[in-house]
Amino acid sequence: MAIQNYSRPTSEAEAAALFAADPGACALAGGTDILIQERAGKPVGTLVDVKHIPGLMEIAWSGEGVRIGAAVPCAALTADARLNELFPGLVEAIELIGSVQIQSRCSVGGNLCNASPAADTTPALLVNLATAIIVGPKGERQLPVTEFTKGPGKTVLRSGEFLTALTLPLPEPNRSDAALRLIPRTEMDIAAANAAVSLGLDEAGHCSGLRLAIGAVGPTAVLIPEAGAQLEGRPLDENALEELAELARAAAQPIDDKRGTVEYRRHVIGVLAQRAAVKAKQRVERGDE
Numbered sequence: 001m002a003i004q005n006y007s008r009p010t011s012e013a014e015a016a017a018l019f020a021a022d023p024g025a026c027a028l029a030g031g032t033d034i035l036i037q038e039r040a041g042k043p044v045g046t047l048v049d050v051k052h053i054p055g056l057m058e059i060a061w062s063g064e065g066v067r068i069g070a071a072v073p074c075a076a077l078t079a080d081a082r083l084n085e086l087f088p089g090l091v092e093a094i095e096l097i098g099s100v101q102i103q104s105r106c107s108v109g110g111n112l113c114n115a116s117p118a119a120d121t122t123p124a125l126l127v128n129l130a131t132a133i134i135v136g137p138k139g140e141r142q143l144p145v146t147e148f149t150k151g152p153g154k155t156v157l158r159s160g161e162f163l164t165a166l167t168l169p170l171p172e173p174n175r176s177d178a179a180l181r182l183i184p185r186t187e188m189d190i191a192a193a194n195a196a197v198s199l200g201l202d203e204a205g206h207c208s209g210l211r212l213a214i215g216a217v218g219p220t221a222v223l224i225p226e227a228g229a230q231l232e233g234r235p236l237d238e239n240a241l242e243e244l245a246e247l248a249r250a251a252a253q254p255i256d257d258k259r260g261t262v263e264y265r266r267h268v269i270g271v272l273a274q275r276a277a278v279k280a281k282q283r284v285e286r287g288d289e
């Protein structure tokens with residue numbers, strides 16, 4: 001790997017100054033995307049290793065939710081008992097990434113910042129109302145993850161800014177989530193389509209505050225707000241599931257490529273939306289949330 005420069009800041013301010021001084025500088029978390037990009041000939045500027053900044057490698061729980069440091073390796077997240085208990089769908093999305101070896105290095109922050117339309121954790125972040133904590137030369141700002149990705153490889157990060165953490169509010173009682181994807185091969189592939197659902201059940205067992213997000217079928221993963229509105233207070237029966245699939249298909253803007261045609265992806269995203277909703281509901285009913 002022909003890296004010219006490497007810096008290891010130990011504070012957010014030091015990192016922000018490094019990014020501001022060198023517009024080509026690149027945050028290094030696990031490096032699992034950077035390595036591939038460098039090998040593909042993409043110029044990689046100064047690597048700013050963010051893993052030694054306090055908080056970037058920490059998972060912190062509070063009465064309000066969880067703060068996941070932007071560089072925490074995925075393996076540490078899947079080993080976190082509370083994350084498994086409260087956000088099983090996010091954990092299953094993380095477990096989709098690559099392999100055990102890749103998960104021991106890669107981060108959810110890197111998965112988001114890399115801004116691949118097929119990033120497997122993004123739909124699960126969207127349905128769990130994740131907020132991006134961003135630090136730059138002007139200090140800290142917070143942004144819902146719904147606004148973070150602008151297109152393939154593009155984020156809202158401005159010159160000098162980097163992601164320090166993702167925060168997720170605690171889910172209310174009787175709510176759980178699920179995430180699914182389809183890949184053309186059985187191992188190590190990129191999603192042809194992926195989807196996540198977070199849903200609550202009211203006392204009657206009907207949908208409450210359902211959230212559906214889809215990915216790999218458009219330039220960015222998207223939350224589909226109409227899904228929650230349309231299914232509010234209704235049982236998740238055959239009709240509701242068909243409407244959910246139709247909403248997912250309508251929101252999808254897939255492309256044709258070696259992983260599937262437009263038509264195939266549009267069909268699959270509807271199926272994934274339905275199955276993720278059923279899985280999340282079953283988790284609530286079993287008390288897995």
Ligand SMILES: Cc1cc2nc3c(=O)[nH]c(=O)nc-3n(C[C@H](O)[C@H](O)[C@H](O)COP(=O)(O)OP(=O)(O)OC[C@H]3O[C@@H](n4cnc5c(N)ncnc54)[C@H](O)[C@@H]3O)c2cc1C
Nearest residue numbers: 027029030031032033034098106107110111113119120163
């Ligand atoms: C073999 C293999 C299989 C894979 N399989 C999958 C898969 O199934 N699903 C999937 O979604 N992905 C997959 N990936 C992609 C990859 O592992 C993820 O995108 C990973 O989560 C990126 O995290 P990282 O910490 O390695 O990021 P890095 O490679 O360190 O960084 C990725 C990008 O994000 C930027 N970045 C990182 N952290 C920050 C920050 N804190 N602030 C600002 N910018 C930042 C970097 O500058 C870089 O541009 C695979 C990769 C490999 C090599």
